[in-house]
Amino acid sequence: xxxxxxxxxxxxxxxxxxxxxxxxxxxxxxxxxxxxxxxxxxxxxxxxxxxxxxxxxxxxxxxxxxxxxxxxxxxxxxxxxxxxxxxxxxxxxxxxxxxxxxxxxxxxxxxxxx
Amino acid sequence: xxxxxxxxxxxxxxxxxxxxxxxxxxxxxxxxxxxxxxxxxxxxxxxxxxxxxxxxxxxxxxxxxxxxxxxxxxxxxxxxxxxxxxxxxxxxxxxxxxxxxxxxxxxxxx
Numbered sequence: 001x002x003x004x005x006x007x008x009x010x011x012x013x014x015x016x017x018x019x020x021x022x023x024x025x026x027x028x029x030x031x032x033x034x035x036x037x038x039x040x041x042x043x044x045x046x047x048x049x050x051x052x053x054x055x056x057x058x059x060x061x062x063x064x065x066x067x068x069x070x071x072x073x074x075x076x077x078x079x080x081x082x083x084x085x086x087x088x089x090x091x092x093x094x095x096x097x098x099x100x101x102x103x104x105x106x107x108x109x110x111x112x113x114x
Numbered sequence: 115x116x117x118x119x120x121x122x123x124x125x126x127x128x129x130x131x132x133x134x135x136x137x138x139x140x141x142x143x144x145x146x147x148x149x150x151x152x153x154x155x156x157x158x159x160x161x162x163x164x165x166x167x168x169x170x171x172x173x174x175x176x177x178x179x180x181x182x183x184x185x186x187x188x189x190x191x192x193x194x195x196x197x198x199x200x201x202x203x204x205x206x207x208x209x210x211x212x213x214x215x216x217x218x219x220x221x222x223x224x
Contacts, residue, residue, distance in 0.1 A: 043204065043217045049211075049212060107156050
């Protein structure tokens with residue numbers, strides 16, 4: 001079965017630290033990849049997405065992600081986190097089968113200490 | 115543009131009661147979705163509607179029904195609520211592969 005794994009469930013960082021959140025998926029074919037962010041009490045917002053082309057994707061708020069096909073990974077990075085980045089981050093995969101169904105990871109809760 | 119809206123924001127039900135969660139989008143999207151979000155489990159797809167007039171089961175459809183009333187609206191109905199349905203419910207819409215989410219409905223079933 002297709003699945004998405006986010007290995008870090010909880011991450012605590014100090015402001016200005018660098019962030020890398022792991023995401024691995026099990027689907028063998030071509031996929032579309034997404035990172036969503038959910039700030040406390042808010043709905044999910046799209047951070048960035050990868051469909052094709054340059055495997056290094058830049059998103060909003062200084063986030064970026066790198067698609068490594070050989071590793072089935074799409075890790076999220078930010079060079080220097082801020083307190084306002086405290087949120088839950090979800091990786092999602094959408095096999096382009098025509099149904100636009102997402103498979104979400106279980107999420108990573110990030111807490112940034114001021 | 116309001117995007118995706120959901121009502122109610124919060125609801126408490128007793129076991130066995132029924133209710134309908136409403137969702138509407140003003141982006142003229144064809145596809146709409148209902149998810150539930152539970153701690154440690156991410157978002158799981160309940161039902162989706164690829165276009166007006168069609169609905170399909172997702173990963174966890176048991177205990178739910180849906181109606182795609184028109185292109186804008188996609189409702190989720192719990193006919194007989196159970197404590198296991200305590201969750202946060204998100205509606206989403208998409209045109210293409212990117213989904214846009216509503217603010218969620220927090221449901222507590224006692």
